[in-house]
Structures are given as C-alpha cells and as structure tokens.
Amino acid sequence: MAKRKPVRIGLTWGDPHGVGSECILKAFEDERMLEDLTPVVYGHAESLRQQAAHFGIRMDIRDVEDAADAKPGILSCVDIAPGLLEPDWGQPHPDAGEFARLSLESAVKDLASTKVDVLVTAPINKDTIQSGQFKFPGHTEYLADKAGVKDVLMILASDALRVGVVTGHLPLKDVSANLTKDNIVHRGTMLYDSLCKDFGIATPRIAMLGLNPHAGDNGLIGDEEKTTILPAVRALQEAGIQAQGPFGADGFFGSGDHRHFDGVLAMYHDQGLIPFKSLSFGQGVNFTAGLPIVRTSPDHGTAFDIAGKGQADGSSLRAACWMAADIRHRRMEYREMTANPLPVSRKKDHDRERF
Numbered sequence: 001m002a003k004r005k006p007v008r009i010g011l012t013w014g015d016p017h018g019v020g021s022e023c024i025l026k027a028f029e030d031e032r033m034l035e036d037l038t039p040v041v042y043g044h045a046e047s048l049r050q051q052a053a054h055f056g057i058r059m060d061i062r063d064v065e066d067a068a069d070a071k072p073g074i075l076s077c078v079d080i081a082p083g084l085l086e087p088d089w090g091q092p093h094p095d096a097g098e099f100a101r102l103s104l105e106s107a108v109k110d111l112a113s114t115k116v117d118v119l120v121t122a123p124i125n126k127d128t129i130q131s132g133q134f135k136f137p138g139h140t141e142y143l144a145d146k147a148g149v150k151d152v153l154m155i156l157a158s159d160a161l162r163v164g165v166v167t168g169h170l171p172l173k174d175v176s177a178n179l180t181k182d183n184i185v186h187r188g189t190m191l192y193d194s195l196c197k198d199f200g201i202a203t204p205r206i207a208m209l210g211l212n213p214h215a216g217d218n219g220l221i222g223d224e225e226k227t228t229i230l231p232a233v234r235a236l237q238e239a240g241i242q243a244q245g246p247f248g249a250d251g252f253f254g255s256g257d258h259r260h261f262d263g264v265l266a267m268y269h270d271q272g273l274i275p276f277k278s279l280s281f282g283q284g285v286n287f288t289a290g291l292p293i294v295r296t297s298p299d300h301g302t303a304f305d306i307a308g309k310g311q312a313d314g315s316s317l318r319a320a321c322w323m324a325a326d327i328r329h330r331r332m333e334y335r336e337m338t339a340n341p342l343p344v345s346r347k348k349d350h351d352r353e354r355f
Helices: 020-027 045-054 094-112 139-147 181-197 213-217 224-238 249-254 269-280 315-338 347-352
Strands: 007-012 037-043 061-063 075-079 118-121 153-157 162-167 205-209 242-247 263-268 285-289 295-298
Touching: 007 094, 007 315, 020 037, 020 045, 020 315, 037 045, 037 094, 037 315, 045 061, 045 075, 094 118, 094 139, 118 315, 139 285, 139 295, 153 181, 153 269, 162 181, 162 269, 181 205, 181 224, 181 263, 181 285, 181 315, 205 224, 205 249, 213 224, 213 242, 213 249, 224 242, 242 249, 249 269, 263 269, 285 315, 295 315
Parallel strands: 007 037, 007 118, 037 075, 061 075, 118 295, 162 263, 205 242, 205 263
Antiparallel strands: 153 162, 153 285, 285 295
C-alpha cells in the first residue's frame, strides 16, 4: 500500500495565557508525529521558540508567511500579529482573547482555501474572546456559523468511548424544554452517520441515556423517558438504527455497560461529559460532527491554574491531531466507496429479466 501523504494540520494557538502553546510543543516534541502530519501553528513563531526554551523543549520551529509553504518534518508557524506580549500566565485578559480570535480566524480562512487539511483548536477563554467580531458560546457555534451549517453535534471520543449530547451549551434549567422527540431523533441520526462516515463503524450500536435519575423509574421521577425519549428510540429503530434505551446514566457507566456500545447519546452536556472525562481524561478528543470540514480539539480547557509551569500534558492535543487525520482519511474512503454505486434492481425487475 502506498504511503499516505502527510495531513496538513492547522493548529490554533488558543488563549496565550493558558496551556495551549505548551500542549502543542509537547505534542510535536516527539519527532514521530512529524512523519505523517505537517503541523502549522497560527500565532507568533519567535514567541513559540521562546516558550519552547522556557519549557525545556528542543525542537525546530520554522517561520512561514503562508501555510502553503509549510514542509513535512518540521513544526511551522504563521505569524498572525507583529508580536506576542510576554504571557501573563493564568490571567484572563481581553488582549489574550483577541489574539486567540485572530489565530482562529486565520486558521479557518486557510482551511477554507485548502491551505490546511484539518483544524485542531487549542483551548480558548470563552469570556475574554467575546467581542464585536466573536459572539459565540465557543468554537463549535463559531464554526457552524462560518460553515453555514444549522446543526452540529459535539462528540467526545476516545479509543473506548464516544459520547454525543442532545443539548450542548445550554443552561440546565432549559434542558427539558429543548428535549423533543424530533430533536433526539435528529441528534441520534447525526451520531449514527458520524460513527459510520467519520469513525468507520459499519453498523453502530447506540445507547440512549434517560434524563431523570434512574431513567425516571417508570414515571415516578419524571416522565420524559416515557413521553419523549422512548418514542425517539423506537423511531430510530424503525429507521434501521440499532438504538437502545433509555438507560439510567449512573448505572450505565458504573456497570461498564458503555463498553457494549459504539456510541452513547446523552441528553445534556454534563451527563455525558462528566463520565467521559472521568474515564478518558487526557486521552479524549472533542470532535464536531456535521461540519463539512474536520475539526477536533483536546478534551480540556485553558488550565489557567497550571499555565506556564511546565505541568501541562500534550497527550489530548496529540490525540486530537491523530483523530483529525484519521477522520479525514475515513471521509475520503467513505466518499470513494459510496460514489456511483451500482443500481439495485427491484425484485419485480429482477424477475422480469430472468430467462
């Protein structure tokens, strides 16, 4: 089999007062990462070199004016600003938010023009990045708006577990009102499609979690399971999707039942992300399904409490880079396999053609 062409990874800097740049440096400190990936960081090359020295990391960092000039085998950096002020580690600041926004904007622009193949975003501070040019709860909503996509699905993925959420960045008090049969069916279908196209699973098995404690205890602790979630499960089954549930979330993860499924659909953010991060933190990846592009990110935030101390772990960002490359390859393979399929004759046409 011919060796694949290295995937060009567009890496945003994230909040410069957080652990994003340290995680990028540590992820690519291992030269084996550069054999199949061509990383392009959007930030400031000289500052990245200074930070590498600060963290005791020895590696070559190349300045490039254009991402298209990035070469395999080395970490490249596109300057998005004349300079980067000395990091005020762990401190939120509007200037840091603006730098994070410029990095994201530049990377997305190059992704749209195919100068990079996939996008990996380092953590941002969702408060300081807010401005007249950025009014979104996070990366996911920003990218959906840029792509002109109405619905996307946040999936947290590791080798052993993939969790999607019906309601994402939403106050807990609003969750129940936003859980409708149609919404759950739609999200379940998106999870199924992503498991097939992005993760290469031919016939995914999906577990649906309940909303209430003990999945409602047959209506004793809320009736959303009976009135909304169970009808959605049945609708997915009628559509040919192997969906089961609703399951009580605590027992489902506590008993290890999640190991019997390819994907889990949680009803709200913390219901899915708390067990995921408890089981996979440091190795997990945040993937945005439903976008026409491939975007991943590490499963952690800015970690202001350890920023600048050399304690950050690049494992999750490393995993995000590999997953982005793998998903891009799987999407290309899926398109090839499903392009111009042979027509399937109806039975009556088949019978008519017999001699």
